[in-house]
Amino acid sequence: MSDATLSRSEFDRDTAIHPREPGVYDVSLSPGWAIGHALNGGYLLAVICRALGEALPHPDPFTVSAHYLTASTAGPAVIRTDTARVGRTLSTGSAGLFQTEEDGEEVERIRVIATYGDLDALPDDVRTSAKPPAFPPPEQCFSTKDQPGGEDAGPEMGKRLDLRLDPSTCGWAVGAPSGEGKMRAWFGLADGRDADPLSLLMAVDALPPTAFELGLSGWVPTVELTVHVRCRPAPGPLRVSITTRNLAGGYLEEDTEIWDSEDRLVTQARQLARALK
Amino acid sequence: MSDATLSRSEFDRDTAIHPREPGVYDVSLSPGWAIGHALNGGYLLAVICRALGEALPHPDPFTVSAHYLTASTAGPAVIRTDTARVGRTLSTGSAGLFQTEEDGEEVERIRVIATYGDLDALPDDVRTSAKPPAFPPPEQCFSTKDQPGGEDAGPEMGKRLDLRLDPSTCGWAVGAPSGEGKMRAWFGLADGRDADPLSLLMAVDALPPTAFELGLSGWVPTVELTVHVRCRPAPGPLRVSITTRNLAGGYLEEDTEIWDSEDRLVTQARQLARALK
Numbered sequence: 001m002s003d004a005t006l007s008r009s010e011f012d013r014d015t016a017i018h019p020r021e022p023g024v025y026d027v028s029l030s031p032g033w034a035i036g037h038a039l040n041g042g043y044l045l046a047v048i049c050r051a052l053g054e055a056l057p058h059p060d061p062f063t064v065s066a067h068y069l070t071a072s073t074a075g076p077a078v079i080r081t082d083t084a085r086v087g088r089t090l091s092t093g094s095a096g097l098f099q100t101e102e103d104g105e106e107v108e109r110i111r112v113i114a115t116y117g118d119l120d121a122l123p124d125d126v127r128t129s130a131k132p133p134a135f136p137p138p139e140q141c142f143s144t145k146d147q148p149g150g151e152d153a154g155p156e157m158g159k160r161l162d163l164r165l166d167p168s169t170c171g172w173a174v175g176a177p178s179g180e181g182k183m184r185a186w187f188g189l190a191d192g193r194d195a196d197p198l199s200l201l202m203a204v205d206a207l208p209p210t211a212f213e214l215g216l217s218g219w220v221p222t223v224e225l226t227v228h229v230r231c232r233p234a235p236g237p238l239r240v241s242i243t244t245r246n247l248a249g250g251y252l253e254e255d256t257e258i259w260d261s262e263d264r265l266v267t268q269a270r271q272l273a274r275a276l277k
Numbered sequence: 278m279s280d281a282t283l284s285r286s287e288f289d290r291d292t293a294i295h296p297r298e299p300g301v302y303d304v305s306l307s308p309g310w311a312i313g314h315a316l317n318g319g320y321l322l323a324v325i326c327r328a329l330g331e332a333l334p335h336p337d338p339f340t341v342s343a344h345y346l347t348a349s350t351a352g353p354a355v356i357r358t359d360t361a362r363v364g365r366t367l368s369t370g371s372a373g374l375f376q377t378e379e380d381g382e383e384v385e386r387i388r389v390i391a392t393y394g395d396l397d398a399l400p401d402d403v404r405t406s407a408k409p410p411a412f413p414p415p416e417q418c419f420s421t422k423d424q425p426g427g428e429d430a431g432p433e434m435g436k437r438l439d440l441r442l443d444p445s446t447c448g449w450a451v452g453a454p455s456g457e458g459k460m461r462a463w464f465g466l467a468d469g470r471d472a473d474p475l476s477l478l479m480a481v482d483a484l485p486p487t488a489f490e491l492g493l494s495g496w497v498p499t500v501e502l503t504v505h506v507r508c509r510p511a512p513g514p515l516r517v518s519i520t521t522r523n524l525a526g527g528y529l530e531e532d533t534e535i536w537d538s539e540d541r542l543v544t545q546a547r548q549l550a551r552a553l554k
Contacts, residue, residue: 062500062528062549063344063500063501065342065344065390065501065503067340067342067361067369067390067391067392069342069362069369070362072355083384084344084346084388085347085385086345089332090500092344092346092388094371094388094390096361108361108362111340111361111371111390112390113344113371113388113389113390113501114344115344115501119526122526122527122528123526124526125525125526125527126525126526127491127522127524127525128482128522128523128525129457129458129522129523130522130523140505151310152304169407180406180424181406214404223339223340223367223392224340224342224390224503224505226342226390226501226503226547228501228528228530228547228549229528230523230525230528231525231526245405245407245542246405246406246407246507246542246545247403247405247508248402248403248404248405248507248508249396249399249400249401249402249403249405249508249540249544250399250402251339251399251505251507253461253505253545261499264525265523265525268523268530268547270503270545270547272339272340272505
Protein backbone atom coordinates (compact mmCIF):
# COMPACT_ATOMS: atom_id res chain seq x y z
CA MET A 1 0.00 0.00 0.00
CA SER A 2 2.90 2.38 0.60
CA ASP A 3 6.10 3.11 -1.27
CA ALA A 4 7.89 1.02 1.33
CA THR A 5 5.90 -2.12 0.44
CA LEU A 6 6.98 -1.79 -3.19
CA SER A 7 10.56 -0.80 -2.44
CA ARG A 8 13.40 -2.93 -3.74
CA SER A 9 14.96 -2.59 -0.27
CA GLU A 10 14.29 -5.46 2.12
CA PHE A 11 14.69 -3.07 5.05
CA ASP A 12 12.02 -0.74 3.67
CA ARG A 13 9.60 -3.59 2.93
CA ASP A 14 10.16 -5.20 6.34
CA THR A 15 9.57 -1.92 8.21
CA ALA A 16 6.40 -0.99 6.28
CA ILE A 17 3.53 0.31 8.41
CA HIS A 18 -0.20 0.22 7.64
CA PRO A 19 -2.39 2.89 9.31
CA ARG A 20 -5.42 1.33 11.02
CA GLU A 21 -6.71 4.54 12.62
CA PRO A 22 -5.04 7.82 13.62
CA GLY A 23 -1.88 6.97 15.60
CA VAL A 24 -2.34 3.18 15.33
CA TYR A 25 -0.39 1.12 12.79
CA ASP A 26 -0.47 -2.54 11.79
CA VAL A 27 2.86 -4.11 10.91
CA SER A 28 4.11 -7.52 9.87
CA LEU A 29 7.37 -8.35 11.63
CA SER A 30 9.68 -10.19 9.25
CA PRO A 31 11.54 -13.39 10.21
CA GLY A 32 14.45 -12.06 8.14
CA TRP A 33 15.77 -10.03 11.09
CA ALA A 34 15.93 -12.87 13.61
CA ILE A 35 18.97 -13.69 15.70
CA GLY A 36 18.26 -17.12 17.12
CA HIS A 37 14.63 -17.22 18.25
CA ALA A 38 14.22 -13.46 18.80
CA LEU A 39 13.87 -10.58 16.38
CA ASN A 40 16.65 -8.02 16.57
CA GLY A 41 15.93 -5.07 18.86
CA GLY A 42 17.32 -2.53 16.42
CA TYR A 43 15.07 -3.77 13.60
CA LEU A 44 12.06 -3.54 15.93
CA LEU A 45 13.06 -0.02 16.96
CA ALA A 46 13.20 1.02 13.30
CA VAL A 47 9.68 -0.32 12.71
CA ILE A 48 8.32 1.54 15.75
CA CYS A 49 10.09 4.76 14.74
CA ARG A 50 8.72 4.58 11.22
CA ALA A 51 5.27 4.68 12.83
CA LEU A 52 6.22 7.54 15.17
CA GLY A 53 7.60 9.44 12.18
CA GLU A 54 4.12 9.18 10.61
CA ALA A 55 2.34 10.17 13.80
CA LEU A 56 4.53 13.21 14.60
CA PRO A 57 4.89 16.30 12.39
CA HIS A 58 8.72 16.26 12.32
CA PRO A 59 10.47 13.76 10.05
CA ASP A 60 13.62 12.55 11.85
CA PRO A 61 14.24 10.73 15.15
CA PHE A 62 16.66 12.92 17.17
CA THR A 63 16.61 10.89 20.39
CA VAL A 64 14.81 7.60 20.95
CA SER A 65 14.55 5.61 24.21
CA ALA A 66 13.26 2.05 24.11
CA HIS A 67 12.60 -0.34 26.99
CA TYR A 68 12.35 -3.99 25.93
CA LEU A 69 9.65 -5.91 27.80
CA THR A 70 9.15 -9.29 26.11
CA ALA A 71 10.69 -11.01 23.08
CA SER A 72 8.99 -10.25 19.75
CA THR A 73 8.26 -12.94 17.19
CA ALA A 74 7.79 -12.78 13.43
CA GLY A 75 4.23 -12.06 12.36
CA PRO A 76 1.52 -9.47 12.92
CA ALA A 77 1.92 -6.71 15.50
CA VAL A 78 0.32 -3.36 16.24
CA ILE A 79 1.98 -0.07 17.19
CA ARG A 80 -0.04 2.40 19.27
CA THR A 81 1.38 5.92 19.41
CA ASP A 82 0.58 8.82 21.72
CA THR A 83 1.72 12.38 20.98
CA ALA A 84 3.09 14.18 24.05
CA ARG A 85 4.00 17.57 22.60
CA VAL A 86 4.29 19.27 19.24
CA GLY A 87 6.66 22.22 19.21
CA ARG A 88 8.16 24.39 16.49
CA THR A 89 11.50 22.57 16.20
CA LEU A 90 10.87 19.34 18.15
CA SER A 91 7.96 17.01 18.80
CA THR A 92 7.75 14.10 21.23
CA GLY A 93 5.61 11.01 21.39
CA SER A 94 5.55 7.55 22.88
CA ALA A 95 4.67 4.22 21.33
CA GLY A 96 4.07 0.63 22.33
CA LEU A 97 4.56 -2.44 20.14
CA PHE A 98 2.02 -5.19 20.90
CA GLN A 99 1.49 -8.77 19.73
CA THR A 100 -1.42 -11.10 20.38
CA GLU A 101 -0.30 -14.41 21.87
CA GLU A 102 -1.83 -17.83 21.20
CA ASP A 103 -4.19 -17.50 24.16
CA GLY A 104 -5.61 -14.30 22.63
CA GLU A 105 -3.95 -12.00 25.12
CA GLU A 106 -2.33 -8.83 23.75
CA VAL A 107 1.17 -8.45 25.20
CA GLU A 108 3.37 -5.35 25.01
CA ARG A 109 6.82 -6.03 23.55
CA ILE A 110 8.57 -2.66 23.64
CA ARG A 111 7.73 0.79 25.00
CA VAL A 112 9.38 3.84 23.42
CA ILE A 113 9.59 7.61 23.88
CA ALA A 114 11.08 9.58 21.02
CA THR A 115 11.74 13.21 20.17
CA TYR A 116 11.71 14.09 16.48
CA GLY A 117 13.04 17.09 14.58
CA ASP A 118 14.32 17.98 11.12
CA LEU A 119 17.98 17.06 10.59
CA ASP A 120 18.11 19.18 7.43
CA ALA A 121 17.19 22.28 9.46
CA LEU A 122 20.22 22.04 11.77
CA PRO A 123 23.08 24.51 11.38
CA ASP A 124 26.32 23.20 9.91
CA ASP A 125 28.49 24.12 12.89
CA VAL A 126 30.59 21.20 14.13
CA ARG A 127 32.91 21.53 17.12
CA THR A 128 33.27 17.85 17.90
CA SER A 129 36.43 16.53 19.52
CA ALA A 130 35.43 12.91 18.80
CA LYS A 131 37.70 10.98 16.42
CA PRO A 132 36.63 8.17 14.08
CA PRO A 133 37.69 4.66 15.13
CA ALA A 134 40.83 3.32 13.43
CA PHE A 135 40.55 -0.17 11.99
CA PRO A 136 41.46 -2.00 8.79
CA PRO A 137 39.69 -1.38 5.47
CA PRO A 138 36.71 -3.62 4.62
CA GLU A 139 38.71 -5.99 2.44
CA GLN A 140 40.92 -6.85 5.44
CA CYS A 141 37.94 -7.46 7.76
CA PHE A 142 35.85 -10.59 8.34
CA SER A 143 32.49 -10.87 6.60
CA THR A 144 29.76 -13.36 7.43
CA LYS A 145 30.77 -15.16 4.24
CA ASP A 146 34.13 -15.94 5.85
CA GLN A 147 32.65 -17.95 8.71
CA PRO A 148 32.85 -21.77 8.70
CA GLY A 149 29.81 -22.98 6.76
CA GLY A 150 29.42 -19.66 4.95
CA GLU A 151 26.80 -17.01 5.59
CA ASP A 152 23.97 -19.57 5.84
CA ALA A 153 25.52 -20.82 9.10
CA GLY A 154 24.92 -17.56 10.94
CA PRO A 155 21.81 -15.75 12.16
CA GLU A 156 19.11 -14.95 9.62
CA MET A 157 19.73 -11.23 10.08
CA GLY A 158 23.35 -11.61 8.96
CA LYS A 159 22.23 -12.33 5.39
CA ARG A 160 20.63 -8.88 5.19
CA LEU A 161 23.76 -7.03 6.27
CA ASP A 162 27.12 -6.33 4.71
CA LEU A 163 29.05 -6.52 7.95
CA ARG A 164 32.89 -6.55 7.98
CA LEU A 165 34.20 -7.14 11.47
CA ASP A 166 37.53 -5.76 12.62
CA PRO A 167 39.71 -8.90 13.03
CA SER A 168 41.05 -7.58 16.35
CA THR A 169 37.53 -7.82 17.80
CA CYS A 170 36.81 -11.29 16.39
CA GLY A 171 38.81 -13.46 18.79
CA TRP A 172 35.55 -14.81 20.26
CA ALA A 173 34.73 -16.47 16.91
CA VAL A 174 37.77 -18.74 17.22
CA GLY A 175 37.52 -19.29 20.96
CA ALA A 176 40.10 -16.63 21.87
CA PRO A 177 38.24 -13.54 23.10
CA SER A 178 40.48 -10.53 23.69
CA GLY A 179 39.06 -9.77 27.15
CA GLU A 180 38.41 -6.18 26.01
CA GLY A 181 34.84 -4.97 25.63
CA LYS A 182 35.18 -3.77 22.05
CA MET A 183 33.44 -4.57 18.78
CA ARG A 184 34.01 -2.75 15.50
CA ALA A 185 32.70 -3.23 11.98
CA TRP A 186 32.04 -1.72 8.62
CA PHE A 187 28.29 -1.72 8.14
CA GLY A 188 25.99 -1.65 5.15
CA LEU A 189 22.76 -3.27 3.99
CA ALA A 190 23.32 -6.33 1.79
CA ASP A 191 21.00 -5.02 -0.92
CA GLY A 192 22.96 -1.77 -1.17
CA ARG A 193 20.28 0.52 0.29
CA ASP A 194 21.94 3.66 1.64
CA ALA A 195 21.79 4.47 5.34
CA ASP A 196 19.19 6.87 6.71
CA PRO A 197 18.07 7.74 10.26
CA LEU A 198 15.79 4.68 10.42
CA SER A 199 18.49 2.23 9.37
CA LEU A 200 20.87 3.83 11.89
CA LEU A 201 18.42 2.79 14.63
CA MET A 202 18.89 -0.80 13.47
CA ALA A 203 22.65 -0.50 12.95
CA VAL A 204 23.33 0.40 16.60
CA ASP A 205 22.15 -3.08 17.64
CA ALA A 206 23.42 -5.16 14.70
CA LEU A 207 26.93 -6.23 15.72
CA PRO A 208 27.80 -9.27 17.84
CA PRO A 209 27.68 -8.36 21.55
CA THR A 210 30.85 -6.95 23.12
CA ALA A 211 30.20 -9.55 25.85
CA PHE A 212 31.58 -12.19 23.43
CA GLU A 213 34.99 -10.46 23.52
CA LEU A 214 34.71 -10.37 27.32
CA GLY A 215 34.49 -14.17 27.28
CA LEU A 216 30.75 -14.54 27.83
CA SER A 217 28.54 -16.53 25.52
CA GLY A 218 24.83 -16.80 24.97
CA TRP A 219 22.10 -14.24 24.74
CA VAL A 220 22.68 -10.69 26.02
CA PRO A 221 19.14 -9.31 26.07
CA THR A 222 18.69 -5.55 25.81
CA VAL A 223 16.85 -3.97 28.73
CA GLU A 224 16.95 -0.40 27.41
CA LEU A 225 18.42 1.27 24.33
CA THR A 226 18.72 5.01 23.70
CA VAL A 227 19.87 6.38 20.35
CA HIS A 228 20.81 9.94 19.37
CA VAL A 229 20.80 10.58 15.62
CA ARG A 230 22.99 13.65 15.18
CA CYS A 231 23.07 14.12 11.42
CA ARG A 232 21.86 12.52 8.20
CA PRO A 233 24.43 9.92 7.07
CA ALA A 234 26.25 10.38 3.77
CA PRO A 235 25.98 7.54 1.22
CA GLY A 236 28.55 4.81 1.58
CA PRO A 237 29.66 2.37 4.26
CA LEU A 238 29.30 3.20 7.94
CA ARG A 239 31.77 2.41 10.70
CA VAL A 240 30.22 1.11 13.93
CA SER A 241 32.30 1.07 17.11
CA ILE A 242 31.00 -0.37 20.39
CA THR A 243 32.67 -0.17 23.79
CA THR A 244 31.78 -1.79 27.11
CA ARG A 245 33.59 -0.55 30.20
CA ASN A 246 31.34 -1.62 33.04
CA LEU A 247 30.37 -5.29 33.29
CA ALA A 248 29.15 -5.58 36.88
CA GLY A 249 26.29 -7.09 38.86
CA GLY A 250 25.10 -9.12 35.90
CA TYR A 251 24.58 -6.11 33.62
CA LEU A 252 26.69 -4.23 31.12
CA GLU A 253 26.42 -1.12 28.99
CA GLU A 254 27.17 -1.05 25.26
CA ASP A 255 28.23 2.38 24.02
CA THR A 256 27.91 2.70 20.27
CA GLU A 257 29.17 5.30 17.82
CA ILE A 258 28.40 5.32 14.13
CA TRP A 259 30.57 7.28 11.69
CA ASP A 260 29.65 7.94 8.06
CA SER A 261 31.83 7.96 4.94
CA GLU A 262 32.51 11.68 5.42
CA ASP A 263 33.99 11.07 8.90
CA ARG A 264 31.02 12.54 10.72
CA LEU A 265 29.77 11.11 14.01
CA VAL A 266 26.18 10.51 12.91
CA THR A 267 24.91 8.49 15.88
CA GLN A 268 25.65 7.95 19.57
CA ALA A 269 23.77 5.20 21.41
CA ARG A 270 23.91 3.33 24.68
CA GLN A 271 22.13 0.23 25.86
CA LEU A 272 21.86 -1.55 29.18
CA ALA A 273 21.90 -5.31 28.69
CA ARG A 274 21.77 -8.36 30.93
CA ALA A 275 24.70 -10.74 30.99
CA LEU A 276 22.93 -14.06 31.43
CA LYS A 277 24.98 -16.95 32.77
CA MET B 278 1.78 12.18 55.32
CA SER B 279 4.78 9.96 54.56
CA ASP B 280 8.14 9.49 56.20
CA ALA B 281 9.57 11.73 53.49
CA THR B 282 7.43 14.70 54.58
CA LEU B 283 8.80 14.44 58.11
CA SER B 284 12.40 13.76 57.09
CA ARG B 285 15.17 16.10 58.17
CA SER B 286 16.47 15.87 54.59
CA GLU B 287 15.42 18.68 52.26
CA PHE B 288 15.76 16.33 49.31
CA ASP B 289 13.38 13.80 50.88
CA ARG B 290 10.83 16.48 51.82
CA ASP B 291 11.00 18.11 48.39
CA THR B 292 10.49 14.80 46.56
CA ALA B 293 7.57 13.66 48.74
CA ILE B 294 4.63 12.15 46.84
CA HIS B 295 0.99 11.94 47.91
CA PRO B 296 -1.13 9.14 46.41
CA ARG B 297 -4.38 10.46 44.94
CA GLU B 298 -5.57 7.17 43.45
CA PRO B 299 -3.74 4.03 42.30
CA GLY B 300 -0.82 5.09 40.10
CA VAL B 301 -1.55 8.84 40.41
CA TYR B 302 0.45 11.05 42.78
CA ASP B 303 0.18 14.69 43.80
CA VAL B 304 3.45 16.50 44.41
CA SER B 305 4.53 20.00 45.36
CA LEU B 306 7.57 21.05 43.35
CA SER B 307 9.95 23.05 45.54
CA PRO B 308 11.46 26.39 44.44
CA GLY B 309 14.63 25.26 46.26
CA TRP B 310 15.84 23.33 43.20
CA ALA B 311 15.61 26.18 40.70
CA ILE B 312 18.41 27.21 38.38
CA GLY B 313 17.32 30.56 37.03
CA HIS B 314 13.62 30.39 36.17
CA ALA B 315 13.44 26.62 35.66
CA LEU B 316 13.49 23.74 38.09
CA ASN B 317 16.43 21.38 37.68
CA GLY B 318 15.76 18.39 35.44
CA GLY B 319 17.51 15.95 37.76
CA TYR B 320 15.41 17.03 40.75
CA LEU B 321 12.25 16.58 38.67
CA LEU B 322 13.41 13.14 37.54
CA ALA B 323 13.92 12.12 41.18
CA VAL B 324 10.36 13.20 42.06
CA ILE B 325 8.90 11.24 39.13
CA CYS B 326 10.98 8.17 39.98
CA ARG B 327 9.88 8.25 43.61
CA ALA B 328 6.33 7.90 42.28
CA LEU B 329 7.29 5.12 39.86
CA GLY B 330 9.03 3.33 42.73
CA GLU B 331 5.71 3.33 44.57
CA ALA B 332 3.74 2.21 41.53
CA LEU B 333 6.07 -0.66 40.56
CA PRO B 334 6.83 -3.71 42.73
CA HIS B 335 10.64 -3.40 42.47
CA PRO B 336 12.38 -0.76 44.59
CA ASP B 337 15.28 0.66 42.55
CA PRO B 338 15.51 2.51 39.22
CA PHE B 339 17.91 0.49 37.01
CA THR B 340 17.44 2.51 33.83
CA VAL B 341 15.38 5.66 33.41
CA SER B 342 14.73 7.61 30.19
CA ALA B 343 13.19 11.08 30.41
CA HIS B 344 12.13 13.39 27.58
CA TYR B 345 11.70 17.03 28.67
CA LEU B 346 8.74 18.74 27.03
CA THR B 347 8.11 22.08 28.76
CA ALA B 348 9.77 23.91 31.67
CA SER B 349 8.40 23.04 35.13
CA THR B 350 7.67 25.69 37.75
CA ALA B 351 7.52 25.49 41.54
CA GLY B 352 4.13 24.52 42.89
CA PRO B 353 1.59 21.73 42.53
CA ALA B 354 1.96 19.01 39.93
CA VAL B 355 0.57 15.56 39.31
CA ILE B 356 2.36 12.40 38.20
CA ARG B 357 0.37 9.77 36.28
CA THR B 358 2.04 6.37 36.02
CA ASP B 359 1.25 3.41 33.78
CA THR B 360 2.71 -0.05 34.41
CA ALA B 361 3.94 -1.75 31.24
CA ARG B 362 5.22 -5.07 32.60
CA VAL B 363 5.88 -6.72 35.93
CA GLY B 364 8.46 -9.49 35.76
CA ARG B 365 10.33 -11.54 38.32
CA THR B 366 13.55 -9.50 38.36
CA LEU B 367 12.52 -6.33 36.49
CA SER B 368 9.42 -4.22 36.08
CA THR B 369 8.80 -1.34 33.68
CA GLY B 370 6.45 1.60 33.71
CA SER B 371 6.01 5.04 32.23
CA ALA B 372 5.03 8.31 33.86
CA GLY B 373 4.09 11.83 32.92
CA LEU B 374 4.54 14.94 35.06
CA PHE B 375 1.74 17.49 34.51
CA GLN B 376 1.05 21.02 35.74
CA THR B 377 -2.06 23.15 35.34
CA GLU B 378 -1.30 26.52 33.77
CA GLU B 379 -3.01 29.82 34.56
CA ASP B 380 -5.59 29.33 31.81
CA GLY B 381 -6.64 26.04 33.45
CA GLU B 382 -5.02 23.84 30.82
CA GLU B 383 -3.08 20.80 32.05
CA VAL B 384 0.32 20.66 30.32
CA GLU B 385 2.75 17.74 30.30
CA ARG B 386 6.25 18.68 31.49
CA ILE B 387 8.23 15.44 31.26
CA ARG B 388 7.52 11.93 29.96
CA VAL B 389 9.51 9.01 31.39
CA ILE B 390 9.95 5.26 30.90
CA ALA B 391 11.80 3.41 33.63
CA THR B 392 12.78 -0.15 34.42
CA TYR B 393 13.12 -1.01 38.10
CA GLY B 394 14.80 -3.92 39.88
CA ASP B 395 16.42 -4.70 43.21
CA LEU B 396 20.03 -3.51 43.46
CA ASP B 397 20.56 -5.62 46.59
CA ALA B 398 19.71 -8.79 44.63
CA LEU B 399 22.51 -8.32 42.08
CA PRO B 400 25.57 -10.58 42.23
CA ASP B 401 28.83 -9.03 43.45
CA ASP B 402 30.82 -9.81 40.30
CA VAL B 403 32.59 -6.75 38.92
CA ARG B 404 34.68 -6.93 35.74
CA THR B 405 34.70 -3.23 34.95
CA SER B 406 37.62 -1.69 33.08
CA ALA B 407 36.43 1.85 33.89
CA LYS B 408 38.75 3.94 36.08
CA PRO B 409 37.67 6.68 38.51
CA PRO B 410 38.38 10.25 37.38
CA ALA B 411 41.53 11.81 38.84
CA PHE B 412 41.13 15.28 40.31
CA PRO B 413 42.17 17.17 43.43
CA PRO B 414 40.72 16.43 46.90
CA PRO B 415 37.65 18.46 47.98
CA GLU B 416 39.65 20.99 50.00
CA GLN B 417 41.54 21.99 46.82
CA CYS B 418 38.35 22.36 44.76
CA PHE B 419 35.99 25.34 44.35
CA SER B 420 32.78 25.38 46.36
CA THR B 421 29.81 27.67 45.76
CA LYS B 422 30.95 29.56 48.87
CA ASP B 423 34.12 30.56 47.00
CA GLN B 424 32.27 32.45 44.26
CA PRO B 425 32.19 36.27 44.25
CA GLY B 426 29.22 37.28 46.42
CA GLY B 427 29.22 33.94 48.26
CA GLU B 428 26.75 31.12 47.84
CA ASP B 429 23.75 33.47 47.82
CA ALA B 430 24.93 34.81 44.45
CA GLY B 431 24.42 31.50 42.65
CA PRO B 432 21.37 29.46 41.68
CA GLU B 433 18.93 28.49 44.43
CA MET B 434 19.78 24.82 43.93
CA GLY B 435 23.44 25.46 44.75
CA LYS B 436 22.55 26.10 48.39
CA ARG B 437 21.23 22.54 48.72
CA LEU B 438 24.39 20.93 47.38
CA ASP B 439 27.91 20.48 48.67
CA LEU B 440 29.56 20.79 45.26
CA ARG B 441 33.36 21.08 44.95
CA LEU B 442 34.35 21.76 41.36
CA ASP B 443 37.68 20.63 39.94
CA PRO B 444 39.59 23.92 39.37
CA SER B 445 40.75 22.68 35.96
CA THR B 446 37.10 22.66 34.78
CA CYS B 447 36.25 26.10 36.26
CA GLY B 448 37.89 28.38 33.71
CA TRP B 449 34.45 29.50 32.51
CA ALA B 450 33.79 31.11 35.90
CA VAL B 451 36.61 33.60 35.37
CA GLY B 452 36.03 34.13 31.64
CA ALA B 453 38.71 31.65 30.54
CA PRO B 454 36.97 28.42 29.45
CA SER B 455 39.38 25.58 28.67
CA GLY B 456 37.75 24.70 25.35
CA GLU B 457 37.45 21.10 26.52
CA GLY B 458 34.00 19.64 27.19
CA LYS B 459 34.73 18.45 30.72
CA MET B 460 33.21 19.14 34.13
CA ARG B 461 34.17 17.35 37.34
CA ALA B 462 33.10 17.76 40.96
CA TRP B 463 32.82 16.21 44.37
CA PHE B 464 29.12 15.94 45.12
CA GLY B 465 27.08 15.73 48.32
CA LEU B 466 23.85 17.11 49.72
CA ALA B 467 24.38 20.21 51.87
CA ASP B 468 22.37 18.74 54.75
CA GLY B 469 24.57 15.66 54.85
CA ARG B 470 21.96 13.17 53.58
CA ASP B 471 23.72 10.16 52.10
CA ALA B 472 23.33 9.32 48.42
CA ASP B 473 20.82 6.73 47.25
CA PRO B 474 19.49 5.78 43.80
CA LEU B 475 16.99 8.67 43.83
CA SER B 476 19.58 11.31 44.67
CA LEU B 477 21.85 9.86 41.96
CA LEU B 478 19.14 10.73 39.43
CA MET B 479 19.43 14.34 40.57
CA ALA B 480 23.23 14.31 40.78
CA VAL B 481 23.69 13.45 37.08
CA ASP B 482 22.17 16.83 36.15
CA ALA B 483 23.53 19.01 38.99
CA LEU B 484 26.87 20.32 37.69
CA PRO B 485 27.32 23.42 35.52
CA PRO B 486 26.98 22.49 31.83
CA THR B 487 30.10 21.31 30.00
CA ALA B 488 29.05 23.84 27.34
CA PHE B 489 30.44 26.58 29.64
CA GLU B 490 33.93 25.11 29.29
CA LEU B 491 33.36 24.99 25.52
CA GLY B 492 32.88 28.78 25.59
CA LEU B 493 29.09 28.85 25.33
CA SER B 494 26.94 30.69 27.83
CA GLY B 495 23.27 30.70 28.67
CA TRP B 496 20.76 27.95 29.11
CA VAL B 497 21.49 24.45 27.78
CA PRO B 498 18.05 22.82 28.01
CA THR B 499 17.90 19.04 28.29
CA VAL B 500 15.95 17.32 25.52
CA GLU B 501 16.41 13.78 26.82
CA LEU B 502 18.25 12.22 29.77
CA THR B 503 18.86 8.51 30.35
CA VAL B 504 20.37 7.24 33.61
CA HIS B 505 21.64 3.75 34.50
CA VAL B 506 21.97 3.12 38.24
CA ARG B 507 24.41 0.22 38.51
CA CYS B 508 24.82 -0.22 42.24
CA ARG B 509 23.75 1.29 45.54
CA PRO B 510 26.22 4.06 46.47
CA ALA B 511 28.31 3.75 49.62
CA PRO B 512 28.04 6.57 52.19
CA GLY B 513 30.39 9.48 51.64
CA PRO B 514 31.08 11.99 48.89
CA LEU B 515 30.51 11.11 45.24
CA ARG B 516 32.68 12.08 42.29
CA VAL B 517 30.80 13.26 39.20
CA SER B 518 32.61 13.43 35.87
CA ILE B 519 30.96 14.78 32.70
CA THR B 520 32.35 14.69 29.18
CA THR B 521 31.08 16.23 25.95
CA ARG B 522 32.74 15.13 22.71
CA ASN B 523 30.19 16.00 20.06
CA LEU B 524 28.94 19.60 19.91
CA ALA B 525 27.41 19.79 16.43
CA GLY B 526 24.31 21.08 14.67
CA GLY B 527 23.22 23.03 17.74
CA TYR B 528 23.09 20.00 20.03
CA LEU B 529 25.53 18.29 22.37
CA GLU B 530 25.66 15.15 24.49
CA GLU B 531 26.70 15.16 28.16
CA ASP B 532 28.11 11.81 29.29
CA THR B 533 28.10 11.49 33.05
CA GLU B 534 29.74 9.00 35.38
CA ILE B 535 29.26 8.93 39.14
CA TRP B 536 31.76 7.14 41.39
CA ASP B 537 31.19 6.41 45.07
CA SER B 538 33.60 6.56 48.01
CA GLU B 539 34.51 2.89 47.47
CA ASP B 540 35.65 3.59 43.89
CA ARG B 541 32.67 1.91 42.30
CA LEU B 542 31.05 3.24 39.12
CA VAL B 543 27.53 3.61 40.51
CA THR B 544 25.89 5.51 37.65
CA GLN B 545 26.29 6.09 33.91
CA ALA B 546 24.08 8.69 32.24
CA ARG B 547 23.83 10.56 28.97
CA GLN B 548 21.74 13.52 27.96
CA LEU B 549 21.06 15.27 24.67
CA ALA B 550 20.88 19.02 25.18
CA ARG B 551 20.36 22.04 22.95
CA ALA B 552 23.09 24.63 22.68
CA LEU B 553 21.06 27.81 22.36
CA LYS B 554 22.76 30.85 20.84
